[in-house]
Amino acid sequence: xxxxxxxxxxxALDEEGQLLRITEEVAPEPDLGAxxxxxxxxxxxxxxxxxxxxxxxxxxxxxxxxxxSWSNHAIAMGMxxxxxxxxxxxxxxxxxEDFPVAPERRENPPWADNSLEGxxxxxxxxxxxFRLNDGDGGFYLDKAAVVSRxxxxxxxxxxxxxxxxxxxxxxxxxxxxxxxxMHDIALHLGKAEQRGEDLxxxxxxxxxxxxxxxxxxxxxxxxxxxxMAGALRGAPAPIATAPLTGLDVPxxxxxxxxxxxxGRKREIEGPFGExxxxxxxxxxxTVVRIDRIHHRTDPIFESLYLGMPWTEIxxxxxxxxxxxxxxxxxxxxxEVQAVNAMYTHGLLAIVSTKKRYGGFAKAVGLRTMTTPxxxxxxxxxxxxxxxxxxxNLPQVMWALSTKVNPDGDLVNLPNMxxxxxxxxxxxPGISNKLVIDATTPVxxxxxxxYSQPVRDLPETAHWIGKLQQMMRK
Ligand SMILES: [Mn+2]
Numbered sequence: 517x518x519x520x521x522x523x524x525x526x527x528a529l530d531e532e533g534q535l536l537r538i539t540e541e542v543a544p545e546p547d548l549g550a551x552x553x554x555x556x557x558x559x560x561x562x563x564x565x566x567x568x569x570x571x572x573x574x575x576x577x578x579x580x581x582x583x584x585s586w587s588n589h590a591i592a593m594g595m596x597x598x599x600x601x602x603x604x605x606x607x608x609x610x611x612x613e614d615f616p617v618a619p620e621r622r623e624n625p626p627w628a629d630n631s632l633e634g635x636x637x638x639x640x641x642x643x644x645x646f647r648l649n650d651g652d653g654g655f656y657l658d659k660a661a662v663v664s665r666x667x668x669x670x671x672x673x674x675x676x677x678x679x680x681x682x683x684x685x686x687x688x689x690x691x692x693x694x695x696x697x698m699h700d701i702a703l704h705l706g707k708a709e710q711r712g713e714d715l716x717x718x719x720x721x722x723x724x725x726x727x728x729x730x731x732x733x734x735x736x737x738x739x740x741x742x743x744m745a746g747a748l749r750g751a752p753a754p755i756a757t758a759p760l761t762g763l764d765v766p767x768x769x770x771x772x773x774x775x776x777x778x779g780r781k782r783e784i785e786g787p788f789g790e791x792x793x794x795x796x797x798x799x800x801x802t803v804v805r806i807d808r809i810h811h812r813t814d815p816i817f818e819s820l821y822l823g824m825p826w827t828e829i830x831x832x833x834x835x836x837x838x839x840x841x842x843x844x845x846x847x848x849x850x851e852v853q854a855v856n857a858m859y860t861h862g863l864l865a866i867v868s869t870k871k872r873y874g875g876f877a878k879a880v881g882l883r884t885m886t887t888p889x890x891x892x893x894x895x896x897x898x899x900x901x902x903x904x905x906x907x908n909l910p911q912v913m914w915a916l917s918t919k920v921n922p923d924g925d926l927v928n929l930p931n932m933x934x935x936x937x938x939x940x941x942x943x944p945g946i947s948n949k950l951v952i953d954a955t956t957p958v959x960x961x962x963x964x965x966y967s968q969p970v971r972d973l974p975e976t977a978h979w980i981g982k983l984q985q986m987m988r989k
Pocket of ligand 1: 678700737739
């Protein structure tokens with residue numbers, strides 16, 4: 517089933533025993549960040565957290581870890597809570613094939629019930645803000661979906677973008693925003709600034725769980741996130757028109773902020789504890805001016821903890837990173853079997869492929885690095901044979917340990933693009949990249965002596981079934 521808003525998803529989590537309500541009074545700092553940090557250490561079935569008794573806030577409602585386990589990710593996708601990781605990735609791939617599904621425009625969005633403008637625009641009065649990690653430079657909105665249009669083609673629905681970018685609260689109507697240059701919003705902003713204009717944006721908070729997944733999925737520039745949300749939900753995405761900017765926003769958002777990225781203006785933003793497990797320092801970033809706030813009555817504030825993996829963000833963007841890479845590679849190389857890019861947002865990716873001829877696996881590794889996501893991530897690509905499951909790490913380690921001869925299997929590419937947040941890049945944003953060819957050489961590549969692999973016995977499949985049945989008794 518498809519959820520039209522965050523509330524119905526939280527209710528579903530509750531019914532599945534995947535929502536923990538913390539009713540005792542807690543401090544906004546450090547309790548909220550520490551609890552969300554802690555729940556990410558509880559393993560693959562961890563629940564979401566819901567707080568409504570926070571010192572200093574009269575009526576805060578805060579949801580954390582909503583996507584932060586394989587159980588929650590499955591429920592978000594409308595799948596049984598005990599679906600395996602592989603089942604979830606396979607189902608994601610299957611639904612992706614339904615793209616595009618046109619959205620459904622609805623009237624009377626619930627966030628239109630309360631609107632603030634002029635001097636009433638005050639983020640601190642609407643959002644129960646708190647810091648996540650003790651070195652963060654300020655309050656962050658880290659689970660928002662930001663909508664913008666191409667200033668040179670504003671009527672093109674497909675070029676309208678919905679993406680998640682970190683936002684630092686800098687004043688009652690002011691945010692700092694980090695648009696990574698590889699992402700679509702940076703293209704929009706670049707065009708606006710060349711025209712000497714501000715870039716209108718709508719920042720939507722507290723969205724249905726699939727919208728949040730899609731906002732973190734690296735689609736092509738002209739692929740509509742709303743049309744992908746429809747495919748992944750299995751139902752048209754409900755959207756509504758934001759009154760000030762005219763942007764298309766999710767119908768069910770808890771909070772919608774309308775304003776502009778101010779053209780040609782930069783200020784220090786950061787530091788912030790990132791998905792890399794390291795703080796980013798302070799950097800010159802864009803400035804957003806908020807001109808209008810809309811919110812549901814009794815809005816729920818949603819945030820996510822991130823830090824040393826695994827945390828909520830790794831579940832949220834895991835399949836959402838693997839599947840576009842798989843689909844983009846598969847379109848050109850049908851030999852590609854599977855992609856696991858779940859480690860640190862795909863800074864390391866594992867690709868399994870058949871080989872057409874010697875050297876082919878290296879070409880697949882290089883192509884991975886030039887996909888839209890690969891340009892900013894995919895610093896290391898491990899390529900394995902078609903009979904190695906990239907999601908089975910012991911098998912991947914077997915391939916690395918036996919199929920790799922460093923003399924001939926490493927392709928080290930100097931001074932490639934990577935996102936600045938990669939703590940190893942030098943200067944920030946520039947790094948060598950490495951393809952590790954952990955496949956079996958095929959002709960004319962005749963290195964090594966791999967002619968006698970040990971395969972599972974033909975009767976093993978029969979015995980697996982037999983033993984499983986005996987163990988159940
Ligand atoms: Mn886009």
